[in-house]
Amino acid sequence: MNTELSCFAKRVRELITSPTAEFDPCQFSDLAVELFTLQFQANPAYRKVCEGRSLTPAGVKKFAQIPFVPTAAFKELELTSLAPAERTTVFYSSGTTEQLPSRHFHNQESRALYETSLWSWFSQNLFSASGLEMVNYELILLAPAPALAPHSSLVHMFEIIRQKLSAPSAAFVGRIGTDGSWTLDLTATLAALENQTNPAGHKPRLILGTAFSFVHLLDFMTSNNLRIRLPAGSRVMETGGYKNRSRTMPKADLHALITDRLGIAGENIQCEYGMSELSSQAYDRGSGITTRQFRFAPWARVQIISPENGEEVAADETGLIRVFDLANVFSVAAIQTEDLGIRRGEGFELVGRAHLAEARGCSLLAAPTPKHYANEP
Secondary structure, three states: OOHHHHHHHHHHHHHHHOOOOOOOHHHHHHHHHHHHHHHHHHOHHHHHHHHHOOOOHHHOOOHHHOOOEEOOHHHHOOOOOOOHHHOOEEEEOOOOOOOOOOEEEEOHHHHHHHHHHHHHHHHHHHHHHHOOOHHHOEEEEEOOOOOOOOOOHHHHHHHHHHHHOOOOHHHEOEEEOOOOOEEEOHHHHHHHHHOOOOHHHHOOEEEEEEHHHHHHHHHHHHHOOOOOOOOOOOEEEEEOOOOOOOOOOOHHHHHHHHHHHHOOOHHHEEEEEOOOOOOOOEEEOOOOOOOOOEEEOOOEEEEEEOOOOOOEOOOOOEEEEEEEEOOOOOOOOEEEEEEEEEEEOOEEEEEEEOOOOOOOHHHHOOOOOOOOOOOOO
């Protein structure tokens, strides 16, 4: 066990849970450089990537200079500081069965930090925005239970939320199909949505699920001419793409269908952006009608990067989403995604996947390093 990384993880957990923590630009940059130095020393695969670009801690003095790793690298390299015997959990990326998944290894400490990060930012965004106490919600999870999907970071996230809300395990209404895909127990889902036979029936519903799970539910309700008017204050959090698991539809159309079939107003529909390679998530601050703008937790930073020159784009311009996540202590904190975003103030608007070929083999070592980040120390 790397004691220096363990100490750093403890400090980040304390900062996340401290009501006075600010993560101002200088503090964040200092922490980021410190974490890069530790990861360079303890993570052999990441060190090889950095040395392939002639970047070492000796030449990195500020956050802007830290070398990133493309998400595709997690499919081929073991980007972890944990020895094989220390890896108690592994999360795989979702996707089609033909794709090689990314792997994010955790031990007890890294998983505890991940859980602290996810709950802190989730509760701030979902409950602070609603004005309701978290105990007032009836939880419905459009996903399989953890025993059915033990390597899904999203299912693990949902399980932590379920535990924090003291919801029953029956909150999970998803199943695993014969081909390994996620399906819904529609009978259980509709029963949970209606549930007017006990005191919990009048509680607002908090429904969490992937976009494709909502499409499956809403298409079934439409084909059977079903509409449910959920109690006032009910909320939806939807996340992820469609991954060829349902028909695709524009975000606005999906949300309009949620409003039509479940009676949940657009301002009570929130979007989440995350991935298995990260330990922190982003939530949108849209109204349900206007442009939805995402923001990561204060212990993470996002830049929108031009694929042509590696520099951060100007406001309202489009580029690749890059994230530095201080909660990713035992893997790699600097992640280059394959997603496109538009820079909007301190946040970003999610556009979709970039049409890029996966980097493989030696190309992972030769990826360009950005020349400049705007507004960073």
